[in-house]
Amino acid sequence: EPEVTQTPSHQVTQMGQEVILRCVPISNHLYFYWYRQILGQKVEFLVSFYNNEISEKSEIFDDQFSVERPDGSNFTLKIRSTKLEDSAMYFCASSEGALYGYTFGSGTRLTVV
């Protein structure tokens, strides 16, 4: 079964540092997403991406966040200056089309110290 692959599985960074979380979506999927889940809390939508541009973003996705699809296979989430409250599991997801279920990756656990 095709998978969404995320790297690294765990990243520790100092407050104020930039981090890039990487994702390889399923190859024939056209829609890409980032979600996050703070420990013990709900899964929260961050951003959706289609046709090389952001199609929707939440209030969480402020100017500190950006996404990119640099080479046609990778999909990245960058946080420019991390804060303690950015500590969470970050999940990448992709879907074949807007009418299909999403496939989520296993996540990157980001710890900001």
Next chain:
Amino acid sequence: LAKTTQPISMDSYEGQEVNITCSHNNIATNDYITWYQQFPSQGPRFIIQGYKTKVTNEVASLFIPADRKSSTLSLPRVSLSDTAVYYCLVGDRGANNLFFGTGTRLTVIP
């Protein structure tokens, strides 16, 4: 997005059928009902999606009454590996985002 209400937790013995009900009184005409499963420290996994009546796949069945104000996810003969959080989501299939509630934590007991 329609608000959903589901039980916070449920326990079941191995081998039993489990039914998790979700209420969504404000469901809109274009909304579909989708269920996801999440294991600890993993991303949610799509289980099943439906619009009305009954949908069945190799994993579960989804029952939706005519008024569509609720739905029931049915897991046949659960095993220990079905212990997870189950989320009921309601929204337009063309929506760009998913809204996850708190879900139902299912614990399967030996």
